[in-house]
Amino acid sequence: MSDFVSRAFRGRRxxxxxxxxxxPPGQYNESGFPVLTAGPTPRIEPDEWxxxxxxxxxxxxxxxWDEFHRLPFETVPCDIHCVTKWSKLGTSFGGVSxxxxxxxxxxxxxxxxxxxxxxxTTNLSLADITGGxxxxxxxxxxxxxxxxxxxxxxxxxxxxxFWKSAKWAAGLRxxxxxxxxxxELNGYHNRGDPWxxxxxxxx
Amino acid sequence: MERLTPVEQRAPGRWQIAxxxxxxxxxxxxxxxxxxxxxxxxxxxxxxxxxxxxAPDGYRAQRSYSIASSPxxxxxxxxxxxxxxxGEVSPYFHDVVVEGDQVEVRGPFASYFVWRxxxxxxxxxxxxxxxxLMAILRHRRRVMPELAMRLVYSVxxxxxxxxxxxxxxxALLTFTRRPPEDWTGHTGRIDRxxxxxxxxxxxxxxxxxxxxxxxxxxxxxxxxxFRPERVRTERFGPTG
Numbered sequence: 001m002s003d004f005v006s007r008a009f010r011g012r013r014x015x016x017x018x019x020x021x022x023x024p025p026g027q028y029n030e031s032g033f034p035v036l037t038a039g040p041t042p043r044i045e046p047d048e049w050x051x052x053x054x055x056x057x058x059x060x061x062x063x064x065w066d067e068f069h070r071l072p073f074e075t076v077p078c079d080i081h082c083v084t085k086w087s088k089l090g091t092s093f094g095g096v097s098x099x100x101x102x103x104x105x106x107x108x109x110x111x112x113x114x115x116x117x118x119x120x121t122t123n124l125s126l127a128d129i130t131g132g133x134x135x136x137x138x139x140x141x142x143x144x145x146x147x148x149x150x151x152x153x154x155x156x157x158x159x160x161x162f163w164k165s166a167k168w169a170a171g172l173r174x175x176x177x178x179x180x181x182x183x184e185l186n187g188y189h190n191r192g193d194p195w196x197x198x199x200x201x202x203x
Numbered sequence: 204m205e206r207l208t209p210v211e212q213r214a215p216g217r218w219q220i221a222x223x224x225x226x227x228x229x230x231x232x233x234x235x236x237x238x239x240x241x242x243x244x245x246x247x248x249x250x251x252x253x254x255x256x257x258a259p260d261g262y263r264a265q266r267s268y269s270i271a272s273s274p275x276x277x278x279x280x281x282x283x284x285x286x287x288x289x290g291e292v293s294p295y296f297h298d299v300v301v302e303g304d305q306v307e308v309r310g311p312f313a314s315y316f317v318w319r320x321x322x323x324x325x326x327x328x329x330x331x332x333x334x335x336l337m338a339i340l341r342h343r344r345r346v347m348p349e350l351a352m353r354l355v356y357s358v359x360x361x362x363x364x365x366x367x368x369x370x371x372x373x374a375l376l377t378f379t380r381r382p383p384e385d386w387t388g389h390t391g392r393i394d395r396x397x398x399x400x401x402x403x404x405x406x407x408x409x410x411x412x413x414x415x416x417x418x419x420x421x422x423x424x425x426x427x428x429f430r431p432e433r434v435r436t437e438r439f440g441p442t443g
Contacts, residue, residue, distance in 0.1 A: 004220055004307050006256040008299050011264060013291040026255075026265040028291070035414040038315050040421040040434050085265050119432065148414065186315040199253075200312050202216025 022079055022089055024194035030086035033140075035148045038182070042118035042168045046152045051101070051136060055113075055173035058106025065152070068136075071096045076135055078158035080165070081194040093145075093156050095137030098129045098172070109176035114155050117168040122181035123190070124157065124164060126174070133159055136169055161192035161199070215311055217242060218255065223304045224279060229365045233331060234297055235271060235283040238308065245274040248338035249317035249409070249437075252280065252310030256292055266292040269335035269411075269437075270311060271366075273342040280311075283365060285331035316409065316437045318342070323351035323403040325429070327393065327420045329412025330358060335437060336411055337366055340373065353401040357393050357416065361386075375401055393420055398427045405429065411437040 014020075015029045023029060052062040063071070075094050081087045107126060114122050128134070135156045138145055145151035150167025157164045163183045184190050189198040197203060221238035228234050251267045272281035286297040300306065318324065318339040326336040333356050343352050354374040358364050361383040370376065377389035377397055389397050408424040410417050417436045424434050 002218055002257075002307065004257055004305070005259055006295070006306065007304060009256045009258050009295055011256075011258045011262040011291065012294070013264065013289075014262060026263070028264065034438075036438050037436060039436055040425055040431050041418060084267055148418070183315070187313045200216050 019089055023087055024081055025197045026199075027081055027085055027087040027194065030088055033088060033091075033149065034082070034084075034086060036082065036084060037148075037167070038120070039118065041148055042116075043147065044117045044152060044168060049117075049152045051153065051169060052171035053101060053105050053174065054171065056107065056109040056176050057174050058108065059104055061101070061105055063101075068096065068138075068153075071100055074135065076137065076156060076158070078156070080158050080162050083161040083163060083188060083192065083194075083199050087194075092141055093135065093137040094139030094142070095135040095153070095156065097132065098134040098136065099132065101136065101172075102130065105174075107174045109174045111175045111178045113173045113175060113179060113181060114164075114166040115170050115173060116166045117170050120166055120168070120182050122155075122164050122166050123179055123184055124160075125178070125191075128160060128164075128191070129155075129157060129172075133157065159193070161189075161194050163188065164192055215244060216309055218307050218309045220305050221280075221308050223300055223302055223306065226300065226302055229283065229367075230363050232286045232297075233283060233363075233365050234286075235281050236296060236300065237272075237279055237281050238306065239279050240308070243278045243280070244311070245277075246270055246280070246311035246338075247314060247317035247319065248273065248342045249335045250311035250313055251335070252282065252308045253312065254282070254292060255307045255309075256295055257307065264291045267312075269338070271334050271337045271341075273338060273345055275342065275345055283331065283334045283337070316411070316435050318409065320347065320350070321407040322347075323406030325398070325401055325403045325406065325408045325424065326352065326354040327398075327408065327410045327412075327424070328354065328356050329393075329416035329420070330363070331365065332410075332412030332416065332437070332439065333365055334411075336409060337369075339409065341369075344373075351403055351406070353403055355393060355397055355401055357412070393423060395423060395426065398423050405433075407433045407435065409435050409437075412439065414438045 046065040054060045077092045079089045137156045155166040225237040255265045268282045271283040328336045360381040410420045
């Protein structure tokens with residue numbers, strides 16, 4: 001650890017102590033919900049939205065918007081952490097657990113590529129999206145998920161940096177090997193654990 | 204066995220202590236900082252550096268700032284920083300940092316919102332969203348001035364124009380609130396007419412600014428015929 005000290009820096013946005021242990025290293029507490037997207041915002045209407053699980057699976061699955069909403073719905077309270085340094089504490093999303101979506105799918109690989117309307121991809125190990133750690137969500141704090149935040153549906157993987165929570169989610173492709181997705185090809189860490197500050201390739 | 208000569212590690216990502224070589228007041232709330240880096244490496248125009256401030260008790264704050272300079276400026280980078288009133292890092296840069304100070308940085312990072320020589324290229328910037336676009340424009344002027352590139356730059360008032368003395372024929376301005384008194388060009392938000400005046404035949408669009416600005420500009424670029432995969436955007440998070 002460097003012992004460098006910035007001249008005359010005291011810190012004026014310190015997080016209250018009761019929240020400080022919820023902030024990963026290098027993050028700051030942001031009450032808003034900033035938008036970060038690499039290209040134009042896709043427009044997908046709920047009636048044209050679908051979610052599929054394919055790739056190395058025993059049984060492919062696909063849901064329409066209505067079919068998806070007949071699945072068990074969960075409210076997920078969580079903290080989210082963006083690699084650009086802001087964290088949003090104590091927010092919530094509503095959606096379906098990836099565990100539920102994988103029931104009967106018989107994955108035959110340990111990895112997945114999440115893919116989105118508009119072409120975005122991000123890679124995740126199955127271990128990171130099973131066991132109550134990931135959801136496909138259509139609501140944010142009780143309201144329909146806004147388009148700029150990935151509506152009608154996005155992935156939610158709150159224990160990893162938020163670029164892993166793919167907006168405009170269209171599906172998961174199960175794979176027998178790991179492969180970098182969009183940001184992982186463009187300089188960002190392959191896994192992205194905020195508590196280990198895995199921001200970039202070199203971290 | 205003979206010992207190998209140690210060589211400097213030049214991989215991006217290592218924190219290093221930069222020295223502030225120059226500070227320029229661009230506008231009332233924007234300053235540019237020229238930093239000399241001991242482990243400098245060439246960046247791609249559009250990339251950013253992370254900056255980290257450390258208090259005596261170990262408290263730290265980090266933010267990302269776009270590089271404004273061309274990678275031809277060997278050994279140094281320029282960061283242009285907008286002062287956000289309720290911020291933590293930008294007010295420090297504005298109120299404390301002077302020539303000769305040291306700041307901790309690492310980079311360059313991210314390789315999507317970058318210019319690799321694509322042409323034609325339409326750059327659309329809102330406010331301090333012009334910063335990474337200026338790195339692109341500056342680099343193109345020095346290496347390939349013949350490439351078709353226009354900057355469309357939206358600012359509020361005459362006093363808010365960053366890099367005012369460097370904007371030439373390759374830049375089109377519009378003022379959304381108070382233009383200069385003798386202004387005969389565009390006023391108001393960017394629109395179809397302004398994009399058309401840039402007169403670029405397709406190519407790649409680079410758009411940077413606040414989220415509402417980028418949404419509007421991206422829609423205009425799509426309407427002007429840019430393919431969605433050729434519209435690259437960078438939206439400000441709050442980078443105080």
